[in-house]
Amino acid sequence: MTTTYTSRVPDAASAPAGVAAARATDLSKVYGQGETKVVALDRVSVDFRRAEFTAIMGPSGSGKSTLMHCMAGLDSVSSGSALIGDTELTTLKDKKLTKLRRDRIGFIFQAYNLLPTLNALENITLPLDIAGRKADKAWLDRVIETVGLSGRLNHRPSQLSGGQQQRVAVARALASRPEIIFGDEPTGNLDSRAGAEVLGFLRNSVRELGQTIVMVTHDPVAASYADRVVFLADGRIVDDMFGPTAESVLEHMKSLDARVRTS
Numbered sequence: 001m002t003t004t005y006t007s008r009v010p011d012a013a014s015a016p017a018g019v020a021a022a023r024a025t026d027l028s029k030v031y032g033q034g035e036t037k038v039v040a041l042d043r044v045s046v047d048f049r050r051a052e053f054t055a056i057m058g059p060s061g062s063g064k065s066t067l068m069h070c071m072a073g074l075d076s077v078s079s080g081s082a083l084i085g086d087t088e089l090t091t092l093k094d095k096k097l098t099k100l101r102r103d104r105i106g107f108i109f110q111a112y113n114l115l116p117t118l119n120a121l122e123n124i125t126l127p128l129d130i131a132g133r134k135a136d137k138a139w140l141d142r143v144i145e146t147v148g149l150s151g152r153l154n155h156r157p158s159q160l161s162g163g164q165q166q167r168v169a170v171a172r173a174l175a176s177r178p179e180i181i182f183g184d185e186p187t188g189n190l191d192s193r194a195g196a197e198v199l200g201f202l203r204n205s206v207r208e209l210g211q212t213i214v215m216v217t218h219d220p221v222a223a224s225y226a227d228r229v230v231f232l233a234d235g236r237i238v239d240d241m242f243g244p245t246a247e248s249v250l251e252h253m254k255s256l257d258a259r260v261r262t263s
């Protein structure tokens with residue numbers, strides 16, 4: 001069963017329950033042409049609801065990263081629609097797309113992408129500083145507390161463990177209260193204990209702060225932290241699982257791999 005926490009989304013307080021933070025409709029992405037043509041996404045339609053944690057899974061090459069990149073305005077689409085809130089990305093010019101990514105979307109990648117000369121706090125507030133926005137102090141304190149970094153704010157990245165560095169990256173993504181955070185294998189570089197910690201913080205940010213998160217992962221354990229898992233195969237959505245466990249996701253992945261091998 002899925003639980004929504006819409007009333008706790010600060011910037012979406014007036015949004016009706018279950019409303020989509022992002023929506024793909026008949027979204028297709030084709031790379032190359034002729035013999036090199038690859039249909040990476042084949043008329044994908046999916047909603048990512050507010051205050052929900054969604055994992056995207058599927059065999060290698062199934063289109064997970066392409067879907068994330070198209071929905072986050074990092075890649076163009078071939079046809080169909082990609083909405084963030086009610087903003088259509090596919091018709092936005094570069095400048096507006098850059099602004100939308102900066103102001104409304106948070107990103108967490110496998111590589112933490114922290115600046116080595118800045119301390120943890122400076123890294124967390126950097127996107128806000130670049131955008132010329134002031135940090136909301138109460139919110140920032142809550143984010144820092146949620147990700148458990150209060151005692152590490154003056155440390156530089158080199159003085160932090162991998163898990164702590166990724167927690168800085170999580171706090172950085174949360175600091176501006178984006179409408180949605182996209183994560184691409186955010187725990188791919190971490191050992192299982194640090195990975196579990198970061199995933200726990202991501203889940204807390206959904207539960208306690210009302211954040212919306214969409215995460216691409218290969219790892220059934222990581223996916224089990226999500227409220228919902230969307231499965232892709234050959235550029236299409238083939239399954240949608242609510243309340244996943246590591247075991248149920250693993251079983252599903254095995255049957256998908258078998259389907260892909262025999263098709």
Ligand SMILES: Nc1ncnc2c1ncn2[C@@H]1O[C@H](COP(=O)(O)OP(=O)(O)OP(=O)(O)O)[C@@H](O)[C@H]1O
Binds near residue numbers: 032038039058060064
């Ligand atoms: N820039 C590109 N040019 C041509 N083909 C591409 C490009 N990017 C991705 N593809 C192809 O599109 C398909 C989907 O790729 P994508 O990276 O989205 O899959 P994925 O599910 O994220 O894979 P993985 O789990 O291996 O990271 C693959 O067949 C891939 O080879």
